[in-house]
Amino acid sequence: MNNDENKKKKFKVIGFALVIIGGLLMATSMIEFFMKFGTFQMPRLFFLGFIGIPMLGVGSMILKFAYMGKIARYTSNEVSPVIKDTANYLLEGTRDSIA
Template identity: 45%
Template sequence: MKDENRLNSGHDQIRLVLRIVGPAILATGLLFLVVGMASFFTSFGSFQPPKYFWCCFVGIPLMGVGLAITKFAYMGAVFRYISAESAPVAKDTINYMAVETRDAVRHVAGAVREGFAGERKVRCSNCGVENDAEARFCDQCGSKVLTDRRCHECGASNDANARYCDDCGSSLG
């Protein structure tokens, strides 16, 4: 891996030391364990207690320490492998989710937008009562409900509830 892609290039020496020391301690612990177990099993042939059984109690912790150091030494390589293997799968999953959930997200976003906007109402120009946006006639007085308002100054069409013209800014009445 290139040095500019690493967080700290000084870790190379530490990593090299860990890659040598870790397996060496692991092998030493394994050797102690083998000697201790061999002493234990050979003592069955004689009626003497095992002479080097204590080596097992030294070997097992040494193996644990050596294994831990070796894990730290190869951690970067393992994580690079894991990320290289899982990144394409994660990318495909995210792309699939983005495509397949697009309609549902639009539906939910529309529902949220409607919830915040509230129900749209149109005010009757004759009596001032609010009516449904789709109403053609006022529920109160029966006069025709205007769906848009024309500006007296410029003639531009505006929303029925607008107070000022969108084009020129003059008051609509």
């Protein structure tokens, strides 16, 4: 395994950990917030949402970097035949006017 593969593996582990922890913190915050509706008590764990939302965002960004190569290769493989067909069609239609 080369150095880039190690970095991608670390990015995936860190990204998934941040997304899961951030999601749990945000869910805890929201559940506790909505459970306090109808009572006169203040939510005590609402601040966890302010920690969870940035963690969720940073984790998502790290996961995007970790999977960027796979996504680019997939996109290239899907788009290349269409571009080739379009270019051939345009060249076939303009061949008489060029010569």
